[in-house]
Amino acid sequence: MDISQVSGNIPKGLLQLVAQFGPSLSGLILIFGEKGKRGIINLFKNLAGFNVPFKWFVFALFFELFLFHMVLLVCGISGYGNVKIQTNLIFNSYCNFLLNAVLLSLLTGLGEEIGWRGYLLPKLLSKYKIIVSAIVLSIFNSIWHLRNDCIVMILQNNFEGFSQIYFPDMGLRMLITIPVVFVLIYIFNETKGSLMIMILFHGAANASYEWVKEITGNLNPEFLLPVFAMVLWISAIYFVPAIISQAKNKKLITQIC
Numbered sequence: 001m002d003i004s005q006v007s008g009n010i011p012k013g014l015l016q017l018v019a020q021f022g023p024s025l026s027g028l029i030l031i032f033g034e035k036g037k038r039g040i041i042n043l044f045k046n047l048a049g050f051n052v053p054f055k056w057f058v059f060a061l062f063f064e065l066f067l068f069h070m071v072l073l074v075c076g077i078s079g080y081g082n083v084k085i086q087t088n089l090i091f092n093s094y095c096n097f098l099l100n101a102v103l104l105s106l107l108t109g110l111g112e113e114i115g116w117r118g119y120l121l122p123k124l125l126s127k128y129k130i131i132v133s134a135i136v137l138s139i140f141n142s143i144w145h146l147r148n149d150c151i152v153m154i155l156q157n158n159f160e161g162f163s164q165i166y167f168p169d170m171g172l173r174m175l176i177t178i179p180v181v182f183v184l185i186y187i188f189n190e191t192k193g194s195l196m197i198m199i200l201f202h203g204a205a206n207a208s209y210e211w212v213k214e215i216t217g218n219l220n221p222e223f224l225l226p227v228f229a230m231v232l233w234i235s236a237i238y239f240v241p242a243i244i245s246q247a248k249n250k251k252l253i254t255q256i257c
Contacts, residue, residue: 020107023115023144030119031257042257043118043195052194056187060201061101063183064208067235071227072212081223083216090215097211104210105203116141117188117198118256125185126254130247131240134185138177142170172225179232180205182239189246193253 031039075083086093120140124133153162184201191197212221246252 021111023112024110024118025115027115027119031114035257039257043114046118046193046195046256047114047199049194049196052191052197056191056194056197057200060187060197061204063201064205065097065211067228067231068208068212068224070231071224072216074227074231075224080227083218083224086215086217093211093214096214097207100207100210101200101204103203104206105199107203108206109199109202112144113195113198113202117184117193118195121185121188122193122254122256125252130185130243130252134181134243135178137185138174138181141181142173142177145173172229175229176225176232179229179236179239182236182243186239186243186246189243189251189253193256195256 028040028043031043035042072083072085075081076085116137121133121137124136128136153159153165184198187197187201188194209221212224213219
């Protein structure tokens with residue numbers, strides 16, 4: 001079931017626009033409300049900034065793709081999920097990944113990151129300890145990304161069905177989102193709050209999942225997400241101490257506009 005099956009007067013297109021661009025539109029409104037025209041100008045200066053070391057563009061583009069390679073390797077060795085790699089599609093899959101990374105950076109990345117990292121993260125870092133900020137941001141990110149069928153059930157007042165789907169899904173989403181936010185906070189501080197890098201990371205992350213679908217021939221590879229969560233938490237062994245060190249060394253970015 002998808003949003004188009006919702007009875008009532010809420011257009012599917014409107015829901016999709018809110019889902020894709022709601023965080024960034026909210027961020028723009030809040031920045032303008034607090035800092036006026038100057039805040040918006042500084043925000044767009046940040047978005048247009050290319051004075052970031054090239055390594056961060058590479059990191060943002062390939063981090064999650066690399067992790068998904070690790071996931072497929074683990075599954076191949078263990079036999080989990082009987083994953084089959086379509087080796088004949090490898091070259092095309094990487095080309096499609098790069099195209100998707102650009103497209104999804106403009107759609108999902110630009111549609112959300114002004115809100116999440118442009119407004120909310122600096123606010124949190126200015127008021128709370130860095131781990132608390134990461135967890136709070138993870139909760140907001142996770143709650144925002146409701147599955148289509150969950151939205152349908154809410155609008156149809158099917159709260160029993162909603163709870164049966166929502167809570168397991170949200171638990172897994174939180175397990176994934178928290179370590180991802182650790183990584184994002186680290187990059188955010190290292191790049192002096194570069195929203196361009198945040199947008200690219202977001203788009204490339206979504207493109208990485210699309211790559212998994214293509215290379216495995218499975219249009220719904222959600223069974224791989226618990227393994228992906230495990231790999232992310234292993235990476236957190238590095239990133240959690242790294243962001244704590246950033247906080248101790250006063251490298252936190254608490255204002256970008």
